[in-house]
Amino acid sequence: MPGASGVPLIGYLIVAAAMFCIGAFTALRRTNAIMILMGIELMLNAVNVNLVAFSRFVPAGNGARGQVFALFVLAVAAAEAAVGLAMVIIVSRRRDTIDVDHINLMRG
Amino acid sequence: MNFGTVWPEIILAAVGMALILLDVIVPKQRQRALGLVAVLGMVGSGVAAAFEPRNGALALGGMIILDPLSLFFRLLFLAGALLVTLFSVDYIRGKGRDLAEFLALVCFATTGAMILAISWNVVSLFVGLELLSISAYVLAGFLRDEPKSNEAGLKYFLNGALASSVLLFGLSLVYGVTGQTGIPEIAKALVTAQTQGYSTVALMGLGMVLVGLGFKIAAVPFHLWAPDAYEGSPTPIAGFLSVVAEGAGIAAIIRLVSVAMGPLEGSWGVWLGALSILTMTVGNVTALWQKNIKRMLAYSSVAQVGYILAGLAVGTTAGIGAVLFYLAAYLFMTMGAFTVIASLSSAGQGNEISDYAGLGVRSPILAVLLTIFMASLLGIPATAGFMGKLSLIGAAVHGGMAWLAVGIAVNSAISVAYYWLVARTMWLDPVPEKAEPIRRSAELGAALVVTTVGTLFLGILPQVVFFFANWASVGIR
């Protein structure tokens, strides 16, 4: 299989940046809690693309750190998804809506 | 691999797991004893922390550092968790929720905060931060049957998760520039990376790390979640968020920004100072028209974060020392205020400021204590808050950022208004007719004694903690 050598680092970085910004847009723009969570997952995936791409291009000997870091990001993202979606379920059970614009008992 | 250097964290996490098991064994009527188990675990963890080395030794493959700063934050977070435990026993049982699960999550969250504070590597720092955050999201939404608590949990979660992703993206850029995850290695690599044309990306990384952490500590303009999270959370957790979670955010800023990215050139100290002024002003001004006391304290703690950021912006050893002292003072006064609120709401009283009318007659002791805590938050002499502000102002003046000192002084003047409102309502407004006398439990009494003594002690005899804070701030790099 041809190596990553054909693709410059900046290619991966631009893909990651675009994905991060699409995720940020989704998280900020959407009002549905599950959609916000999907946006956050996109952002975390972008982080991992960054980390893994960097791990191939930083000087040898430093590369493994990036992949280990990415592995921890994966684990944390899974835990976050579990807790977040539990939160969504409990809110929808009481309220019939998970639209954060309509979830506003508190003001001030 | 010698895990003996993390005994405090191991003990605390083990107590958390033991609580879950004990929940099944201990009969429903005796569950109060679980509070004692958690307290003993936290004390044991604190004792273990005191016996750890504090000479700046690295341990566990360079993941953690055992310096005075680690000791300081370990003890600070344990003290915060201890107070939360003391005053949540009645509160959580009164709400009909499971005490064991609550205390277990408090233990896990505190373990995360401690891991974060002793980390000498961004990976373990980040995993510690997430252990703290994920437990705290659940704790904020713990009162499952109260829509406000659901809402607090959901909003805290969405904002916190967003903040984590921004923080992580910043950290990934820092890794890309330096190839390192160790904090001192990053600092070293940044010096050379700057000369090789990487400074723009490194600054982007720093900016995103600051935005992410700014969300976590509720610095303006990333503070919008804080009032909702504080108001809707169980009251002990509002105290936990403002002391342990924010303290952990400050610890992360010290480790990541002041130490790891310290070598970065640029005037980001001034930017941090601007953020500090903005945060304290918006916090104080918005607090002026709050009607709910938890919400008012939320904005007040946004303002307190602003004061703390001033010390970080100065960035000198004296500045960091002042920050640490202020965190200790803040622990006692904020926890004290939330303890009074929790004991009143356990007695069936509401959280609106108008509900506090005539408290001076109904429960003079609680009213006096709340007045002391408010006076300390405001910064009246002979209280911890006064000494804290004094040292922050002193550090700002000596560090050549006198405008920060002016900002702190002006903001303290603004904050007189809303603290006075509460005091006036308690002491001068007439007693409502159907008011009932208020009883307190042993745990709440203990928490009140500790916080009051702490607040007054730090105000009258601050030398011991000053010495500790300055000692901890000297060797951070």
Place this chain on the structure above:
Amino acid sequence: MTSTLVIFIVLSLLTLYAAYRVATAHLITHAALFLAGTFAGVAALFFMLQADFLAAVQLLLYAGAVMAVVVFAIMLSQMREAGDHVPRWVDALRSPFFGFLPLISSVALFVILLISYLDTPWPSSATAAAVNSTRYVAVPLFQSYALPFEVASVLLLAALIGAIVLTRREDDR
């Protein structure tokens, strides 16, 4: 232009298109479907970067486990619409706060990142890939990163307890 580069461009455009569809989907189920597509695309990017182990974990954990959780949440919360007043392109731009602010801030972030990336002398060639990418990750993971690994296991336990605490019904006990 090498064949690798062509594969990379096609792959990343597909991944970004899927991500874009997540952002603009009207039905939440469609968004979930495209999210799975994005996850798979990221896994393919990991393969191109010769991080085989991470690619496999990405597929199992994200495209498998996280997607399952998302689908469960959609089912249990009985939400079909992705949101009441969401994205017609033109309407979105019209609403002042929720329309402009997210769009402008995310586009601005992208432009700033792009400028600073283009301005930077990135290393031009990749270092030699690891022969065994599992071993490559595992050795540091269980040696110098043993502490975060243990903390991550406490984190997963806390998340597990948390999810149960939140969603368990009282009559289940």
